[in-house]
Amino acid sequence: MSLDETQRKQVAAWIAEGLKIAEIQKQMEAQWGVRQTYLEVRLLVDDLKLVPKDPPPPPPPPAPVPQAAVPAGGELPPHDLPPSKVRVTVDQVTRVGAMASGKVKFSDNKTADWYLDQMGRLALAPTEKGYKPTAADLQDFQMALQAELERMG
Numbered sequence: 001m002s003l004d005e006t007q008r009k010q011v012a013a014w015i016a017e018g019l020k021i022a023e024i025q026k027q028m029e030a031q032w033g034v035r036q037t038y039l040e041v042r043l044l045v046d047d048l049k050l051v052p053k054d055p056p057p058p059p060p061p062p063a064p065v066p067q068a069a070v071p072a073g074g075e076l077p078p079h080d081l082p083p084s085k086v087r088v089t090v091d092q093v094t095r096v097g098a099m100a101s102g103k104v105k106f107s108d109n110k111t112a113d114w115y116l117d118q119m120g121r122l123a124l125a126p127t128e129k130g131y132k133p134t135a136a137d138l139q140d141f142q143m144a145l146q147a148e149l150e151r152m153g
Helices: 005-017 021-032 038-047 135-152
Strands: 087-090 098-105 111-117 122-126
Touching (some): 005 021, 005 038, 087 135
């Protein structure tokens, strides 16, 4: 079925409004009683030399703020905070049975071996028996480890 000039202008107006092919198909049936397949409407739009508009891309989500960076008061710390005193290294030769392994030196100069097992579980083996790092050091360790592993690829 061919459309008259008024109907062609209406299809062009719908395209200009940003309607999709399926929406134009529904409008044609509702307003003019013209039933066409999706492909027929698509070919009509092509014949009229019209190009459907792409929807605008959604805005990027705001960058998440690491929980460690937000103090109890809820305000963000200044950007000139001293770097963490926790140091992480990754072994050149990975420990047997692990996906990754290395060493960590905490802020109190105590050390531990760490490894990620095949299930992705993180384990710490302190060199000093019974040593438990502070919660802040553990959090700094996890962030430093993630950064180091990302850097290595």
